[in-house]
Amino acid sequence: MASMALQLLGFFLGLLGFAGTVVATVLPHWRSTAYMGSNVITATAYMKGLWMECVWHSTGVYQCELYRSLLALPSDLQAARALMVLSCVTSILACVASVMGMKCTRFARQSSVKSPLALSGGVCFLCAGLLCLVTVSWTTNDVIMEFYNPFLPSGMKYEIGLAVYLGYASASISLIGGMVLCWSSTGDRSQSPLLLQRSQPPSSPPALNNIYPPAPMYRPAEALKDNRTPSLCSLASSGYRLNNYV
Template sequence: MASMAVQLLGFFLGLLGFSGTVIATVLPHWRSTAYIGSNIIIATAYMKGLWMECVWHSTGIYQCEIYRSLLALPRDLQAARALMVLSCVTSIMAFIVSVMGMKCTRFARGSLIKSPLVLSGGICFLCAGILCLVTVSWTTNDVILDFYDPFLPSGMKYEIGLAVYLGYASACLSLTGGMVLCWSSSGERSQSSHHRQRNQPSSPPPAFDNIYPSAPRYRPHEALKGNHAPSLCSLSSSGYRLNNYV
């Protein structure tokens, strides 16, 4: 029961990480306008994401424009797109494999394949978290380098957006869920191996013939050899004649 609870905990942590990764991938709040220097106009705010650029007006109106050309995008943005999509796909694979391997599901119940499936799901969650973490770390580094670049105009500088922070949280959740699933799988395998060792005899039982040797062949006692009715021939041969008594 404890192992099942640990598996459910790891699964829900990975599921939360997957949901946050999808939301962070879709949101345009990866880079937001930095109000520094001469850029003091706060009536509008510009945001850049992986798929679109948005403008927020002080009146509450959002205007977004999707990137129309993939090849015209910067290479770092293309790489960020690919890594986040791979992270989402890996999380989906981890979700499916973990559901099949958990103890609370009916798939292959009582089979030895349950533990490897949970381990595979945990590894997939770990890979998804690493991909997401690499992407948001890369974006954070680019934003910080551009922000402190003295040759870049103030109007072209951006700050770290909310989607990046959400990506960090999602990566941590996915990594934690993957580690919990891997740990539950290793504990379950050790318990099953210990149970098999306890049930298995330490040495094969001795042969039946060694425990119960075969009975010796029957040999009549010497005193019982002549214990039978004597015949006429035997009486005559013993020294007594029958005509002596007739």
């Protein structure tokens, strides 16, 4: 029962991390405009994401534009796209494997395949969390290096956006969920030989044929009628005896 609760906890943590990873991938708030001057009142703010670039006006209007060319993007942005998409796909595979491998589902019940499936789901959640963590860490390093670059104009410097912080949180939750799933599945695999040994039926008693001799074959009463001695009252007619039909 405790392992089932741990599996459910790990699965829901991994699912929550997957949802956060998807939101962080779609949002454009990966880089936001850095306000370095004394005048903090600005009319516009610029934000850059993995798929689009947005402009926020002081009137509350958002204007976003998708990147038109994939090959024209810098290499770090292309790599970040690929890693985040791969993290989402790995999380989907982890959800499918975890649902099939958990004890509360009916798939392959009473089978030895469930624990390896749950373990593979936990490993996939760990891989998804690591991919997301690598992407947001890489982006954070690029933003910090560009911010402290003295040769870069102040208007081209950005700060870390909210989507990066969401990516850190999602990666941490996915890693925790994957570790919980792996821990619960490893405990089930270590206990399975003992359960199989206890569930084996006891050995059958020795056969009695070797102790007692076999009983004589049964012969019906009709086969023994002709062996008895006919009585004086028996009647014979045309060579047939009446006692054969009685």
